[in-house]
Amino acid sequence: MICGIDEAGRGPVVGPMVIAAVAGDGERLLQLGVRDSKTLSPTKREVIYARIIEVADCVNYVVVEPHIIDEYVRRRMLNSLELDFTARLIELCPAELYYVDSPDVNSRRYGDALSFITGRRVVALHGGESVPQVAAASIVAKVIRDRLIDILKREIGDFGSGYPSDVKTIEWLRLGKIPVECVRRSWRTLRYLNT
Structure with a gap:
Protein backbone atom coordinates (compact mmCIF):
# COMPACT_ATOMS: atom_id res chain seq x y z
CA MET A 1 0.00 0.00 0.00
CA ILE A 2 1.08 3.56 -0.72
CA CYS A 3 0.54 6.54 1.56
CA GLY A 4 0.76 10.16 0.46
CA ILE A 5 1.41 13.15 2.69
CA ASP A 6 0.92 16.86 1.99
CA GLU A 7 0.20 20.07 3.84
CA ALA A 8 -2.02 23.10 3.57
CA GLY A 9 -1.36 26.46 5.13
CA ARG A 10 2.41 26.67 5.28
CA GLY A 11 2.51 30.28 4.09
CA PRO A 12 -0.34 32.19 5.77
CA VAL A 13 0.26 34.57 8.64
CA VAL A 14 -3.10 33.59 10.17
CA GLY A 15 -4.26 30.16 11.25
CA PRO A 16 -2.81 26.68 11.52
CA MET A 17 -0.96 24.50 9.08
CA VAL A 18 -2.56 21.11 8.47
CA ILE A 19 -0.55 18.09 7.39
CA ALA A 20 -2.50 15.09 6.13
CA ALA A 21 -1.79 11.49 5.20
CA VAL A 22 -3.91 9.30 2.95
CA ALA A 23 -3.18 5.64 2.23
CA GLY A 24 -5.10 3.62 -0.28
CA ASP A 25 -5.47 2.38 -3.81
CA GLY A 26 -4.27 5.00 -6.28
CA GLU A 27 -6.70 3.96 -9.02
CA ARG A 28 -9.69 4.28 -6.71
CA LEU A 29 -8.50 7.70 -5.61
CA LEU A 30 -8.02 8.83 -9.22
CA GLN A 31 -11.58 7.74 -9.98
CA LEU A 32 -12.71 10.21 -7.32
CA GLY A 33 -11.03 13.03 -9.23
CA VAL A 34 -8.19 13.69 -6.80
CA ARG A 35 -5.61 16.24 -7.88
CA ASP A 36 -3.81 19.19 -6.33
CA SER A 37 -6.28 20.84 -3.97
CA LYS A 38 -5.38 24.30 -5.27
CA THR A 39 -6.90 23.39 -8.64
CA LEU A 40 -10.29 22.49 -7.14
CA SER A 41 -13.08 24.76 -5.95
CA PRO A 42 -13.93 24.59 -2.24
CA THR A 43 -17.20 22.80 -3.06
CA LYS A 44 -15.45 20.22 -5.23
CA ARG A 45 -12.80 19.67 -2.54
CA GLU A 46 -15.53 18.96 0.03
CA VAL A 47 -17.23 16.43 -2.25
CA ILE A 48 -13.98 14.63 -3.02
CA TYR A 49 -12.94 14.80 0.65
CA ALA A 50 -16.08 12.91 1.68
CA ARG A 51 -15.36 10.25 -0.92
CA ILE A 52 -11.72 9.95 0.16
CA ILE A 53 -12.88 9.27 3.71
CA GLU A 54 -15.10 6.47 2.38
CA VAL A 55 -12.55 4.67 0.18
CA ALA A 56 -9.12 5.28 1.71
CA ASP A 57 -7.52 2.68 3.95
CA CYS A 58 -6.12 5.37 6.24
CA VAL A 59 -6.79 9.08 6.55
CA ASN A 60 -5.14 11.09 9.27
CA TYR A 61 -4.01 14.64 9.85
CA VAL A 62 -2.36 16.92 12.35
CA VAL A 63 -3.21 20.54 13.01
CA VAL A 64 -0.15 22.64 13.80
CA GLU A 65 -1.21 25.77 15.64
CA PRO A 66 0.49 29.15 15.11
CA HIS A 67 2.38 29.11 18.42
CA ILE A 68 4.00 25.78 17.49
CA ILE A 69 4.93 27.14 14.07
CA ASP A 70 6.42 30.20 15.78
CA GLU A 71 8.59 28.01 18.01
CA TYR A 72 10.11 26.27 15.00
CA VAL A 73 10.48 29.46 12.95
CA ARG A 74 12.29 31.24 15.77
CA ARG A 75 14.81 28.39 15.71
CA ARG A 76 14.93 28.60 11.89
CA MET A 77 13.54 25.09 11.64
CA LEU A 78 10.28 25.29 9.66
CA ASN A 79 11.25 22.28 7.54
CA SER A 80 12.00 20.40 10.76
CA LEU A 81 8.46 21.12 11.92
CA GLU A 82 7.09 19.39 8.84
CA LEU A 83 9.61 16.60 9.30
CA ASP A 84 8.52 16.00 12.90
CA PHE A 85 4.79 16.05 12.22
CA ARG A 121 10.60 3.85 2.73
CA VAL A 122 9.91 7.50 1.98
CA VAL A 123 10.18 9.32 -1.32
CA ALA A 124 9.93 13.10 -1.14
CA LEU A 125 8.90 14.95 -4.28
CA HIS A 126 8.31 18.49 -5.43
CA GLY A 127 4.82 18.74 -6.83
CA GLY A 128 3.97 15.38 -5.33
CA GLU A 129 0.31 15.80 -6.25
CA SER A 130 1.04 13.70 -9.35
CA VAL A 131 0.83 10.74 -6.94
CA PRO A 132 -2.88 10.11 -6.23
CA GLN A 133 -2.34 9.53 -2.52
CA VAL A 134 -0.46 12.84 -2.20
CA ALA A 135 -3.20 14.63 -4.14
CA ALA A 136 -5.77 13.09 -1.78
CA ALA A 137 -3.72 14.22 1.23
CA SER A 138 -3.56 17.70 -0.30
CA ILE A 139 -7.36 17.77 -0.45
CA VAL A 140 -7.79 16.48 3.11
CA ALA A 141 -5.31 19.03 4.48
CA LYS A 142 -6.93 21.91 2.58
CA VAL A 143 -10.48 20.97 3.58
CA ILE A 144 -9.56 20.70 7.26
CA ARG A 145 -7.67 24.00 7.21
CA ASP A 146 -10.50 25.74 5.34
CA ARG A 147 -13.00 24.48 7.91
CA LEU A 148 -10.86 25.79 10.76
CA ILE A 149 -10.47 29.17 9.06
CA ASP A 150 -14.23 29.31 8.44
CA ILE A 151 -14.86 28.75 12.15
CA LEU A 152 -12.47 31.59 12.98
CA LYS A 153 -14.18 33.87 10.45
CA ARG A 154 -17.58 33.11 11.97
CA GLU A 155 -16.19 34.12 15.35
CA ILE A 156 -14.38 37.34 14.41
CA GLY A 157 -15.42 38.29 10.87
CA ASP A 158 -13.94 38.01 7.40
CA PHE A 159 -10.25 38.84 7.63
CA GLY A 160 -9.50 37.72 4.08
CA SER A 161 -7.37 34.75 3.11
CA GLY A 162 -4.89 34.95 5.97
CA TYR A 163 -1.96 35.26 3.55
CA PRO A 164 0.59 38.07 3.84
CA SER A 165 -0.20 39.23 0.30
CA ASP A 166 -3.88 39.81 1.14
CA VAL A 167 -4.64 43.51 1.71
CA LYS A 168 -7.67 42.71 3.87
CA THR A 169 -5.66 40.36 6.09
CA ILE A 170 -2.94 42.98 6.52
CA GLU A 171 -5.50 45.64 7.45
CA TRP A 172 -7.08 43.34 10.06
CA LEU A 173 -3.63 42.60 11.48
CA ARG A 174 -2.76 46.29 11.54
CA LEU A 175 -5.96 47.04 13.45
CA GLY A 176 -5.41 44.15 15.88
CA LYS A 177 -8.72 42.49 14.98
CA ILE A 178 -7.33 38.95 14.77
CA PRO A 179 -6.78 37.17 18.10
CA VAL A 180 -3.08 36.91 18.82
CA GLU A 181 -3.28 33.13 19.32
CA CYS A 182 -4.41 32.80 15.69
CA VAL A 183 -1.47 34.74 14.28
CA ARG A 184 2.00 33.50 13.44
CA ARG A 185 3.91 36.15 15.29
CA SER A 186 7.25 34.98 13.91
CA TRP A 187 6.25 35.91 10.34
CA ARG A 188 8.07 38.90 8.84
CA THR A 189 4.70 40.38 7.96
CA LEU A 190 4.13 41.36 11.58
CA ARG A 191 7.59 42.86 11.94
CA TYR A 192 6.87 45.08 8.93
CA LEU A 193 3.55 46.16 10.42
CA ASN A 194 5.22 47.11 13.69
CA THR A 195 7.86 49.35 12.12
Whole structure:
Protein backbone atom coordinates (compact mmCIF):
# COMPACT_ATOMS: atom_id res chain seq x y z
CA MET A 1 0.00 0.00 0.00
CA ILE A 2 1.08 3.56 -0.72
CA CYS A 3 0.54 6.54 1.56
CA GLY A 4 0.76 10.16 0.46
CA ILE A 5 1.41 13.15 2.69
CA ASP A 6 0.92 16.86 1.99
CA GLU A 7 0.20 20.07 3.84
CA ALA A 8 -2.02 23.10 3.57
CA GLY A 9 -1.36 26.46 5.13
CA ARG A 10 2.41 26.67 5.28
CA GLY A 11 2.51 30.28 4.09
CA PRO A 12 -0.34 32.19 5.77
CA VAL A 13 0.26 34.57 8.64
CA VAL A 14 -3.10 33.59 10.17
CA GLY A 15 -4.26 30.16 11.25
CA PRO A 16 -2.81 26.68 11.52
CA MET A 17 -0.96 24.50 9.08
CA VAL A 18 -2.56 21.11 8.47
CA ILE A 19 -0.55 18.09 7.39
CA ALA A 20 -2.50 15.09 6.13
CA ALA A 21 -1.79 11.49 5.20
CA VAL A 22 -3.91 9.30 2.95
CA ALA A 23 -3.18 5.64 2.23
CA GLY A 24 -5.10 3.62 -0.28
CA ASP A 25 -5.47 2.38 -3.81
CA GLY A 26 -4.27 5.00 -6.28
CA GLU A 27 -6.70 3.96 -9.02
CA ARG A 28 -9.69 4.28 -6.71
CA LEU A 29 -8.50 7.70 -5.61
CA LEU A 30 -8.02 8.83 -9.22
CA GLN A 31 -11.58 7.74 -9.98
CA LEU A 32 -12.71 10.21 -7.32
CA GLY A 33 -11.03 13.03 -9.23
CA VAL A 34 -8.19 13.69 -6.80
CA ARG A 35 -5.61 16.24 -7.88
CA ASP A 36 -3.81 19.19 -6.33
CA SER A 37 -6.28 20.84 -3.97
CA LYS A 38 -5.38 24.30 -5.27
CA THR A 39 -6.90 23.39 -8.64
CA LEU A 40 -10.29 22.49 -7.14
CA SER A 41 -13.08 24.76 -5.95
CA PRO A 42 -13.93 24.59 -2.24
CA THR A 43 -17.20 22.80 -3.06
CA LYS A 44 -15.45 20.22 -5.23
CA ARG A 45 -12.80 19.67 -2.54
CA GLU A 46 -15.53 18.96 0.03
CA VAL A 47 -17.23 16.43 -2.25
CA ILE A 48 -13.98 14.63 -3.02
CA TYR A 49 -12.94 14.80 0.65
CA ALA A 50 -16.08 12.91 1.68
CA ARG A 51 -15.36 10.25 -0.92
CA ILE A 52 -11.72 9.95 0.16
CA ILE A 53 -12.88 9.27 3.71
CA GLU A 54 -15.10 6.47 2.38
CA VAL A 55 -12.55 4.67 0.18
CA ALA A 56 -9.12 5.28 1.71
CA ASP A 57 -7.52 2.68 3.95
CA CYS A 58 -6.12 5.37 6.24
CA VAL A 59 -6.79 9.08 6.55
CA ASN A 60 -5.14 11.09 9.27
CA TYR A 61 -4.01 14.64 9.85
CA VAL A 62 -2.36 16.92 12.35
CA VAL A 63 -3.21 20.54 13.01
CA VAL A 64 -0.15 22.64 13.80
CA GLU A 65 -1.21 25.77 15.64
CA PRO A 66 0.49 29.15 15.11
CA HIS A 67 2.38 29.11 18.42
CA ILE A 68 4.00 25.78 17.49
CA ILE A 69 4.93 27.14 14.07
CA ASP A 70 6.42 30.20 15.78
CA GLU A 71 8.59 28.01 18.01
CA TYR A 72 10.11 26.27 15.00
CA VAL A 73 10.48 29.46 12.95
CA ARG A 74 12.29 31.24 15.77
CA ARG A 75 14.81 28.39 15.71
CA ARG A 76 14.93 28.60 11.89
CA MET A 77 13.54 25.09 11.64
CA LEU A 78 10.28 25.29 9.66
CA ASN A 79 11.25 22.28 7.54
CA SER A 80 12.00 20.40 10.76
CA LEU A 81 8.46 21.12 11.92
CA GLU A 82 7.09 19.39 8.84
CA LEU A 83 9.61 16.60 9.30
CA ASP A 84 8.52 16.00 12.90
CA PHE A 85 4.79 16.05 12.22
CA THR A 86 5.10 14.06 9.00
CA ALA A 87 7.02 11.39 10.91
CA ARG A 88 4.10 11.21 13.36
CA LEU A 89 1.67 10.71 10.49
CA ILE A 90 3.83 7.98 9.01
CA GLU A 91 3.52 6.12 12.30
CA LEU A 92 -0.27 6.49 12.18
CA CYS A 93 -0.81 5.33 8.58
CA PRO A 94 0.87 1.99 7.88
CA ALA A 95 2.08 1.53 4.30
CA GLU A 96 4.91 -0.04 2.34
CA LEU A 97 5.88 3.23 0.67
CA TYR A 98 5.30 6.89 1.50
CA TYR A 99 5.29 9.74 -0.98
CA VAL A 100 5.64 13.15 0.60
CA ASP A 101 5.36 16.58 -0.98
CA SER A 102 8.70 18.05 0.06
CA PRO A 103 9.02 21.48 1.66
CA ASP A 104 12.80 21.25 1.31
CA VAL A 105 14.54 22.48 -1.83
CA ASN A 106 16.48 19.23 -1.64
CA SER A 107 13.68 16.68 -1.74
CA ARG A 108 16.06 13.73 -1.55
CA ARG A 109 17.57 15.05 1.69
CA TYR A 110 14.07 15.47 3.12
CA GLY A 111 12.99 11.97 2.10
CA ASP A 112 16.19 10.45 3.45
CA ALA A 113 15.69 12.24 6.77
CA LEU A 114 12.13 10.91 7.06
CA SER A 115 13.30 7.41 6.16
CA PHE A 116 16.01 7.62 8.83
CA ILE A 117 13.62 8.90 11.51
CA THR A 118 10.80 6.45 10.78
CA GLY A 119 12.62 3.42 9.42
CA ARG A 120 10.17 3.42 6.49
CA ARG A 121 10.60 3.85 2.73
CA VAL A 122 9.91 7.50 1.98
CA VAL A 123 10.18 9.32 -1.32
CA ALA A 124 9.93 13.10 -1.14
CA LEU A 125 8.90 14.95 -4.28
CA HIS A 126 8.31 18.49 -5.43
CA GLY A 127 4.82 18.74 -6.83
CA GLY A 128 3.97 15.38 -5.33
CA GLU A 129 0.31 15.80 -6.25
CA SER A 130 1.04 13.70 -9.35
CA VAL A 131 0.83 10.74 -6.94
CA PRO A 132 -2.88 10.11 -6.23
CA GLN A 133 -2.34 9.53 -2.52
CA VAL A 134 -0.46 12.84 -2.20
CA ALA A 135 -3.20 14.63 -4.14
CA ALA A 136 -5.77 13.09 -1.78
CA ALA A 137 -3.72 14.22 1.23
CA SER A 138 -3.56 17.70 -0.30
CA ILE A 139 -7.36 17.77 -0.45
CA VAL A 140 -7.79 16.48 3.11
CA ALA A 141 -5.31 19.03 4.48
CA LYS A 142 -6.93 21.91 2.58
CA VAL A 143 -10.48 20.97 3.58
CA ILE A 144 -9.56 20.70 7.26
CA ARG A 145 -7.67 24.00 7.21
CA ASP A 146 -10.50 25.74 5.34
CA ARG A 147 -13.00 24.48 7.91
CA LEU A 148 -10.86 25.79 10.76
CA ILE A 149 -10.47 29.17 9.06
CA ASP A 150 -14.23 29.31 8.44
CA ILE A 151 -14.86 28.75 12.15
CA LEU A 152 -12.47 31.59 12.98
CA LYS A 153 -14.18 33.87 10.45
CA ARG A 154 -17.58 33.11 11.97
CA GLU A 155 -16.19 34.12 15.35
CA ILE A 156 -14.38 37.34 14.41
CA GLY A 157 -15.42 38.29 10.87
CA ASP A 158 -13.94 38.01 7.40
CA PHE A 159 -10.25 38.84 7.63
CA GLY A 160 -9.50 37.72 4.08
CA SER A 161 -7.37 34.75 3.11
CA GLY A 162 -4.89 34.95 5.97
CA TYR A 163 -1.96 35.26 3.55
CA PRO A 164 0.59 38.07 3.84
CA SER A 165 -0.20 39.23 0.30
CA ASP A 166 -3.88 39.81 1.14
CA VAL A 167 -4.64 43.51 1.71
CA LYS A 168 -7.67 42.71 3.87
CA THR A 169 -5.66 40.36 6.09
CA ILE A 170 -2.94 42.98 6.52
CA GLU A 171 -5.50 45.64 7.45
CA TRP A 172 -7.08 43.34 10.06
CA LEU A 173 -3.63 42.60 11.48
CA ARG A 174 -2.76 46.29 11.54
CA LEU A 175 -5.96 47.04 13.45
CA GLY A 176 -5.41 44.15 15.88
CA LYS A 177 -8.72 42.49 14.98
CA ILE A 178 -7.33 38.95 14.77
CA PRO A 179 -6.78 37.17 18.10
CA VAL A 180 -3.08 36.91 18.82
CA GLU A 181 -3.28 33.13 19.32
CA CYS A 182 -4.41 32.80 15.69
CA VAL A 183 -1.47 34.74 14.28
CA ARG A 184 2.00 33.50 13.44
CA ARG A 185 3.91 36.15 15.29
CA SER A 186 7.25 34.98 13.91
CA TRP A 187 6.25 35.91 10.34
CA ARG A 188 8.07 38.90 8.84
CA THR A 189 4.70 40.38 7.96
CA LEU A 190 4.13 41.36 11.58
CA ARG A 191 7.59 42.86 11.94
CA TYR A 192 6.87 45.08 8.93
CA LEU A 193 3.55 46.16 10.42
CA ASN A 194 5.22 47.11 13.69
CA THR A 195 7.86 49.35 12.12
